[in-house]
Amino acid sequence: MARVRLENITKRYGDETAVDDISLEVEDGEFVTFVGPSGCGKSTTMETVAGLTEPTEGRVYIGDDDVTGLAPKDRGVAMVFQNIALFPHMDVYENISFGLRLRKYDDEEVRRRVEEAADIVQLEGMLDRMPAEMSGGQQQRVGIARAIVRNPDVFLMDEPLANLDAKLRVHMRTELQRLHRELDATVIYVTHDQAEAMTMSNRIAVLNDGKLQQIAPPLVCYNEPTNLFVAGFIGSPSMNFVEGTLVEGGLETNNFTIGLDPGRLSGVSIGDDVTLGVRPEDVHLTQYADSLAAPTDPIDARTDVLEPMGDEVFVYLLLSEAAEGSMDQDPATSPNQLLMSVTPDTEIEANEDVDVVLDRSKIHLFDTATGDALLHGLTDRSEREPGTTPTEADS
Numbered sequence: 001m002a003r004v005r006l007e008n009i010t011k012r013y014g015d016e017t018a019v020d021d022i023s024l025e026v027e028d029g030e031f032v033t034f035v036g037p038s039g040c041g042k043s044t045t046m047e048t049v050a051g052l053t054e055p056t057e058g059r060v061y062i063g064d065d066d067v068t069g070l071a072p073k074d075r076g077v078a079m080v081f082q083n084i085a086l087f088p089h090m091d092v093y094e095n096i097s098f099g100l101r102l103r104k105y106d107d108e109e110v111r112r113r114v115e116e117a118a119d120i121v122q123l124e125g126m127l128d129r130m131p132a133e134m135s136g137g138q139q140q141r142v143g144i145a146r147a148i149v150r151n152p153d154v155f156l157m158d159e160p161l162a163n164l165d166a167k168l169r170v171h172m173r174t175e176l177q178r179l180h181r182e183l184d185a186t187v188i189y190v191t192h193d194q195a196e197a198m199t200m201s202n203r204i205a206v207l208n209d210g211k212l213q214q215i216a217p218p219l220v221c222y223n224e225p226t227n228l229f230v231a232g233f234i235g236s237p238s239m240n241f242v243e244g245t246l247v248e249g250g251l252e253t254n255n256f257t258i259g260l261d262p263g264r265l266s267g268v269s270i271g272d273d274v275t276l277g278v279r280p281e282d283v284h285l286t287q288y289a290d291s292l293a294a295p296t297d298p299i300d301a302r303t304d305v306l307e308p309m310g311d312e313v314f315v316y317l318l319l320s321e322a323a324e325g326s327m328d329q330d331p332a333t334s335p336n337q338l339l340m341s342v343t344p345d346t347e348i349e350a351n352e353d354v355d356v357v358l359d360r361s362k363i364h365l366f367d368t369a370t371g372d373a374l375l376h377g378l379t380d381r382s383e384r385e386p387g388t389t390p391t392e393a394d395s
Contacts, residue, residue, distance in 0.1 A: 002063035002076065002153040002186060003028045004049060009058035011044055011210075018044045019055070020210040026154075026188060031180050032215075033189040035197040036207035036233070042190045043158055045207070049188060050156050051075050062153055075154075078147035082159040084139050086131040092118075093127040096145045117145040120182060121175070137168045144179065157189045161196065173199055194234055198222070206230050228371040231277050231364060237314060240283070240338050242276045243368055251276060251365070254336060255319040256299045258363070258378070265365065265374045273368035280314065282362035283340040285348070286355040294379040295357035301338065303352045308344065315340040315348060317356065 004026040011019040019041040026032045034042035047053040049060055051072035060068045067075045086095050093114055100110045118124055121141040131139055140160060147155060157176075161169045177200055180187055191197055197204045198218040205215040206229070214226040218234075225231035231239045244253035246265070251258045251274055262270055289295040299319065307314040317338040340356060342348060360378040367374055 003030075004154055004186065004188065005061040006045070006049070007059045007061070009045065009048055009055050009060070011041075011048060011053060012056045017210050019048070021058075022207075022210075022212045023058075024205060024212060024215055026186060029184045029186055031185075031187045031189065031200060031202045033191060033197040033201040033204045034207060035191055035194055035204050036213075038192060040207040041210040042192075042205075042207050044210075046156055046158055046188055046190050049075075049154070050077055050079055076152055077154045077156055078150045078152035079156045079158065080140075080143050080147050080160045082162045084143045084163075086139060086142055088131055090131075091127065092123060092129050092131075092134075092142055095131070095142055096127075096149055099146065100149055113149040113151075114145075117148040120148060120179065121145045135168075136164050137172055140164065140172060141175075144176075148183070153186065155185050155187045157187065159191050162191075162193075169193075169196075176200060194236060198234070204234075206233060208233070224373070224376050225277075225364070226373055228275060228277075228366050231366070231373075235279060237280055237339055237341075239277045239279050239364070242278075242338075244274055244276055246270050246272050246274055256297070258296055258358070258360075260365075260378055267372075268367055268374065274374065275366040275368045277364035277366060278338075278358050278362060280339045280341040282359040283317075283338055284357050284359065285340075285342070285346070286357055289357045292357065292359050292361075294360040296360055296363075298355040298357055301354050301356050303348060303350050303354060304337075306348070306350055311344065312341050313344055313346065313348075315342055317354070 006022055006024050009019055009022045010017065022045060034045060036042050044053055048055050051067070051070060055068065059066055062075055062077070087098065090098070096114045096117060097110045100113060114127070118127060121144050123138070123141055123145060126134070126138065131142070134142070143160070161172050164172060173196060189200065201218055203215055204218050204221055206213040206221060208229050214221055214230045221230055221234045225234060228241070232241065242253050244251045246262045246268060248270065250260050253276065258276065265274070268274060284292065284295070286298050301317040301319050303315055304318050305316040317340055318336065319338060320336045338356070348354070363378045364373065365375040366372065
């Protein structure tokens, strides 16, 4: 296996910039996922690594070699696509071995590699089946085995689970994690499904509008998002955002005020607009405030819609009369609404007046003008700028 390094990769199609000055490094044996909305540039970036797309600017390195000008077959990569694209007239053995036979490997080596790959992806006893006789998950395993037999330096996977049903996708996620562990492979994976990104990856690279927003371990992106986009994209349901203004002693929004020392925020000052972010699981009914180390003052609200999800219930909260009847607006970005997550045994009904508190240690603050993160956590010991350690903040 090998590491992959992208240096200032830019791809333009006429006046349209699909990838904008992306630089990153994937370590040897690492599983990195490119995630972002449709059209963000994640597939184009992968295709640049594969050699299917030539960058307008920048260089691609695999190992210590500059492969920017090399053909895909000479880069030591293997791709698994969303469209499995098996040959319908060939059985599983023939499909897996096709690339090896094309390269004139001897029959014994072909058989050894095919049987080894089939064992890894658990296709034993199926090598004589035709694709039409197999399930979607089994067909995808054939596509993965076809990549394994090449012994590539890097596996490139472009939304390989997108066409599978929800239950099968969950199963295949665990299979891919097992495969990565057994092969100790370098994997670059593309998906728009953040659940896949969060559960499988060593690190995730969040892209938007062709730009790299953040590359970090999944829980770092979740707990310490670098900007508003990452905070809103990572996590389901999305983080609540409430815009406010810095005043003496706190942050003032349309419906409540949060106490804080504005002097702790670098780059903004009194009178500047700041966006507060808090995830639904960090909004609590006041009767549970005693379980929090640092709850905010109570916030008046009224329940609107309840969504039972089995292991939790999503509660849409209206913070003012102006919010009534406006649920067509995303509650995560509405100044007069909040989304709260509660346990299924919580006694709560629609159209009920409630008081809620926010967990100060889980509140995030962002510069409204730039979108950049200012602070993660408002308690004394966790109040720190992004990138600093608790020890640095407490000193």
